[in-house]
Amino acid sequence: MSQSSFRILVLPGDGVGPEVMEQAVRILKHVEAQSDTHFDLEYALAGGCAIDAHGTPLLDETMERARASHAVLFGSVGGPKWEGLGFNLRPEIAILRLRKELNLFANLRPATLFTPLIDASTLKPEVIGGLDLMIVRECAGGLYFGEPRGIETLRNGDKRGFNTETYSTQEIERVGRVAFQLASDRRNQVCSVEKANVTESGLVWREVMSALHAREFPDVTLRHMYADNCAMQLVRAPRQFDVIVTGNMFGDILSDLASMLTGSLGMLPSATIGATKAELFNPAIYEPIHGSAPDIAGKGIANPMAQILSVAMMLRLSLGMPKQAAQVEQACIDALAAGARTPDLGGDFCTEQVGNAILAQLERLTSSAV
Ligand SMILES: NC(=O)c1ccc[n+]([C@@H]2O[C@H](COP(=O)([O-])OP(=O)(O)OC[C@H]3O[C@@H](n4cnc5c(N)ncnc54)[C@H](O)[C@@H]3O)[C@@H](O)[C@H]2O)c1
Ligand SMILES: CC(C)[C@H](C(=O)O)[C@@H](O)C(=O)O
Numbered sequence: 001m002s003q004s005s006f007r008i009l010v011l012p013g014d015g016v017g018p019e020v021m022e023q024a025v026r027i028l029k030h031v032e033a034q035s036d037t038h039f040d041l042e043y044a045l046a047g048g049c050a051i052d053a054h055g056t057p058l059l060d061e062t063m064e065r066a067r068a069s070h071a072v073l074f075g076s077v078g079g080p081k082w083e084g085l086g087f088n089l090r091p092e093i094a095i096l097r098l099r100k101e102l103n104l105f106a107n108l109r110p111a112t113l114f115t116p117l118i119d120a121s122t123l124k125p126e127v128i129g130g131l132d133l134m135i136v137r138e139c140a141g142g143l144y145f146g147e148p149r150g151i152e153t154l155r156n157g158d159k160r161g162f163n164t165e166t167y168s169t170q171e172i173e174r175v176g177r178v179a180f181q182l183a184s185d186r187r188n189q190v191c192s193v194e195k196a197n198v199t200e201s202g203l204v205w206r207e208v209m210s211a212l213h214a215r216e217f218p219d220v221t222l223r224h225m226y227a228d229n230c231a232m233q234l235v236r237a238p239r240q241f242d243v244i245v246t247g248n249m250f251g252d253i254l255s256d257l258a259s260m261l262t263g264s265l266g267m268l269p270s271a272t273i274g275a276t277k278a279e280l281f282n283p284a285i286y287e288p289i290h291g292s293a294p295d296i297a298g299k300g301i302a303n304p305m306a307q308i309l310s311v312a313m314m315l316r317l318s319l320g321m322p323k324q325a326a327q328v329e330q331a332c333i334d335a336l337a338a339g340a341r342t343p344d345l346g347g348d349f350c351t352e353q354v355g356n357a358i359l360a361q362l363e364r365l366t367s368s369a370v
């Protein structure tokens, strides 16, 4: 029997990043032991810890290792310790650089309510039950990268900070295609979100999405929505959405909002990809949407689910292991049903205990599957 081997670059980062990554790697090692696959895990520093060790948030050498990997498993970066540093020396540059230089432009953020968490959601069961939406966030352009940007000092001594949101036809079409193709394997509905009533970039976004829809995806239902209304609709009636596609900044904000519908920010994984076909995915980045959670870092109580569910996305999208991906997801659901909850979900489990519970469920699932 031939054994496949995958190179995975593991970047735990700062704060709770290493704490949740430890549990995710335990799960990954279990999957490896149960399959005919070898995971070659390479570790490197990224973010604040890389600034402390090397004076830069991401070494060029780490960037090269990312390029040579099948996938990057990313934790989270940042924290108050590094806030006083210059703007260009921020831990967050590590993840922005990885996304940009790996040419990854679509960040998939699924907000799924696992049934055992129906009481943990911010919404009533009749409004939230069965929630399953996918936010496709453009992540290589928009306000995050547009030029000009900077800080200038005015003649009166005041400071002025400025950023620019730009979106071109090509940038919108490539992320729009990802959204339409995902929708055609789901409930066939795309909601495109911008502020076309206020910004030119939003207006172009709306026009390009309409033209792409008419030309390439007429069988998918497309509607347009302003971002402010979308935020309200996500809280009022979130099940109306199947796939939401939006720009970099709105996607960042709306996905944190959507995470609370599922019970906690610690529940949402993500995949950051550069194409729609699995063979073109590599190297993609798999990362929870949450940050380094400085307020709970070091306490051992961070919810590891988002990091572990990011492993499931990696197994499915980059490593061609959909069965194992589904098993990891099911193990998370079963662990939640058995009461494994960190404090963000109203429980009293620590990070490691949740890892233990998921691992126990995974062992049960994989042994009964043989
Ligand atoms: N991808 C990333 O690396 C990433 C993402 C977001 C924020 N950040 C950075 O993280 C730092 C802190 O940012 P913030 O406080 O605004 O956002 P955050 O996501 O770190 O935390 C927001 C709140 O959610 C809670 N939380 C987050 N993850 C959790 C988990 N797994 N389990 C339980 N609770 C969790 C935190 O305790 C906090 O109360 C900043 O430096 C920010 O730039 C990094
Ligand atoms: C840390 C930061 C650069 C990042 C982003 O804004 O993309 C984070 O908030 C996220 O959601 O992944």
Ligand SMILES: [Mg+2]
Binding pocket: 252, 253, 256, 289
């Ligand atoms: Mg964010």
